[in-house]
Every structure is written in structure tokens, then in C-alpha cells.
Amino acid sequence: MNPNTNETTRTYMSGSLSITYATYKDMYDNNIIFGYRGIVTSDFVTSVLDIMEERLEEERQSKKLAKKVFNVMVESLTNIYVDEDKRAKDDFDHTALLLVKRVNDAYRVTTGSYVPTRDVKALKHMLDKINCMTHDELKLYYQEILQLEDATASGLTSLAIIDLARKSKNKLVYNFKFESEKITFFTLESEISQKSL
Amino acid sequence: MLEPLKIEPTHKTPKVYFDPANNIFELSGRSIPEDSVGFYKRILDWIDDYSAGPNDKTDFKFELEYFNTSSSKNILELLKKLEKIHQGGKAVHISWYYDEDDEDMEETGQDYKALLSVPLELIMKVY
Numbered sequence: 001m002n003p004n005t006n007e008t009t010r011t012y013m014s015g016s017l018s019i020t021y022a023t024y025k026d027m028y029d030n031n032i033i034f035g036y037r038g039i040v041t042s043d044f045v046t047s048v049l050d051i052m053e054e055r056l057e058e059e060r061q062s063k064k065l066a067k068k069v070f071n072v073m074v075e076s077l078t079n080i081y082v083d084e085d086k087r088a089k090d091d092f093d094h095t096a097l098l099l100v101k102r103v104n105d106a107y108r109v110t111t112g113s114y115v116p117t118r119d120v121k122a123l124k125h126m127l128d129k130i131n132c133m134t135h136d137e138l139k140l141y142y143q144e145i146l147q148l149e150d151a152t153a154s155g156l157t158s159l160a161i162i163d164l165a166r167k168s169k170n171k172l173v174y175n176f177k178f179e180s181e182k183i184t185f186f187t188l189e190s191e192i193s194q195k196s197l
Numbered sequence: 198m199l200e201p202l203k204i205e206p207t208h209k210t211p212k213v214y215f216d217p218a219n220n221i222f223e224l225s226g227r228s229i230p231e232d233s234v235g236f237y238k239r240i241l242d243w244i245d246d247y248s249a250g251p252n253d254k255t256d257f258k259f260e261l262e263y264f265n266t267s268s269s270k271n272i273l274e275l276l277k278k279l280e281k282i283h284q285g286g287k288a289v290h291i292s293w294y295y296d297e298d299d300e301d302m303e304e305t306g307q308d309y310k311a312l313l314s315v316p317l318e319l320i321m322k323v324y
Binding site: 063 | 208209229230231264265267269270273296299301308311312
């Protein structure tokens with residue numbers, strides 16, 4: 001054995017390289033089939049959808065499940081997409097996280113992004129309300145919100161979140177990690193399972 | 198007669214082909230435009246012009262692959278304009294196509310059907 005091997009390995013495993021390995025292992029062990037951290041632009045949305053179309057084909061799931069995962073991703077991305085005008089106008093951190101994970105016969109689509117801390121109470125209230133609804137109640141609620149002439153970002157977020165709950169047919173899992181009076185990190189997870197189709 | 202409206206499809210926007218002379222009204226593909234309101238304004242404006250002198254019968258075909266929330270609001274606006282033509286005494290028939298594997302697109306069609314009085318037929322595409 002080369003006496004330098006351990007030293008070399010130790011050197012290589014320090015700093016960013018060890019993080020790379022740990023991240024890879026973590027993604028591998030948790031069956032994360034797609035992961036991204038950064039700004040979600042319109043071009044990113046189309047690129048990631050193209051990539052996911054291929055990934056889901058590789059996964060050899062039923063067409064119905066693949067389509068469902070895909071539709072949930074479109075809505076999840078809507079929630080973390082920030083248009084260029086908005087990015088230019090404020091000093092808010094618009095970096096977001098997107099993870100797609102396979103768990104047995106199910107897929108979990110998770111998004112994480114900063115939201116203004118002042119919006120947390122209303123978001124939590126809406127999520128709890130949605131999670132208490134049956135599929136038929138969600139359908140009526142979606143139709144009600146769709147008809148409102150509210151094309152603002154918050155109006156569209158409400159519609160997208162209701163749509164996520166409808167499409168996934170599962171309760172939405174969420175978390176708010178308070179960082180400051182200004183920003184809170186909002187995590188939202190939707191699960192799409194073969195058995196709920 | 199109003200000039201046809203033709204918009205070629207992209208990765209983000211649907212194909213639009215409205216040709217009153219041949220009674221072809223088609224919106225198909227994916228709809229996730231960056232500026233949904235801007236993209237649909239041209240379509241809605243064209244429909245406003247068409248509403249001034251519509252055909253005796255308008256057959257409108259939606260064959261969407263997927264679309265995002267902001268598009269869904271604009272599509273509702275488009276459907277409401279078609280509903281007005283129908284209420285004005287001209288026949289309008291809307292065909293809403295969806296893949297057999299896409300129950301979400303089917304449900305969306307059902308939502309629009311529930312919200313509107315214009316005839317809307319849900320048609321499953323079987324492969």
C-alpha cells in the first residue's frame with residue numbers, strides 16, 4: 001500500500017470535496033432523482049421539465065404516475081418561480097431549492113424558498129385549510145379561486161397550492177424556518193403515490 | 198373577414214391557429230409562458246375582434262399538454278369570451294382533449310365545464 005495514499009485521501013476528503021461526497025451519498029441514500037439550488041427562471045423551468053421527462057422515463061413508472069409527477073412539478077415550480085422584474089426590483093434572496101425523491105412506489109416533490117416573514121401566518125392558515133378539505137371540497141375551492149380576478153403573485157400562489165393538493169391527492173407537508181423579522185424559509189412537500197391514482 | 202391568427206409553438210407557449218374562414222380554432226401544446234398575461238393578450242384581443250362578427254358556428258379545440266396556474270386564468274378568460282359569443286346567439290362548441298393517462302387535464306376540463314354555460318365536450322385521446 002502506498003504510504004501516501006491515506007494522506008492523499010485525507011487531503012482530498014477535506015473541504016469542498018468531502019461535501020461533494022457527502023452530498024452525493026445523501027442524495028443516493030435518499031433516492032433523490034433530481035436536486036437543484038438556485039434562482040428559478042422561466043428558462044430553468046422548461047429545462048428542468050425536459051430533464052424530468054427523461055428521468056421519469058428511465059424510472060419506468062406507469063405513464064399515469066409519471067404524468068402526475070410531472071404536473072405536480074409544474075405547479076411546484078410555479079410556486080418558486082420569480083420573474084425577472086421582481087428579481088430586479090427587490091433585495092430579497094430568491095434562491096430556491098427543488099428536490100424530487102423516490103420513496104418506494106411514491107415520489108415526493110419538495111421546494112424550499114424564502115418568503116417574507118409577514119406572509120407566514122396567512123400561508124400557514126391557507127395550508128391548514130387546504131389540508132382539512134376532501135378532494136371534492138378542494139375542487140370547489142379551486143373553482144372559486146380560479147374565478148377571482150386576482151392575477152397578483154399571492155393570488156396565483158393560492159391557486160397553485162390548491163392545485164398541488166388536488167393533483168397529489170395527499171396532504172401537503174410544510175415547514176417554516178424563521179430566520180429574521182424579514183425572511184423565513186418555507187418548505188413545501190407533495191407526495192404522489194401509485195396507490196392514490 | 199378577420200385575418201387568421203397564427204402563433205408557432207415554443208417550449209413554453211402553445212400553438213395558436215385561429216382561421217375563421219375555415220372554421221379552425223386551435224390552441225395546443227404546453228403553456229408555461231414567462232409573461233402569461235402578455236402572451237394571452239394578443240389571443241384575447243383577437244377573439245374580441247372576432248366576437249364582432251363571429252361565424253354561425255365556431256368549433257374551438259383545446260389540446261393542451263400541460264399549463265401553469267397563470268395560464269389557467271387566461272384560458273378561463275378566453276372561454277368566457279367564447280361563452281359570450283354563444284350567449285349572443287351564435288353556436289359555439291368547445292372540444293377539450295386530454296390524454297388517457299392525464300386525469301389532471303380531464304379534471305381541469307371538468308372545472309371549466311362547471312363554471313361555464315357554453316357547450317364543452319371532454320374528449321379522451323386513446324393511444
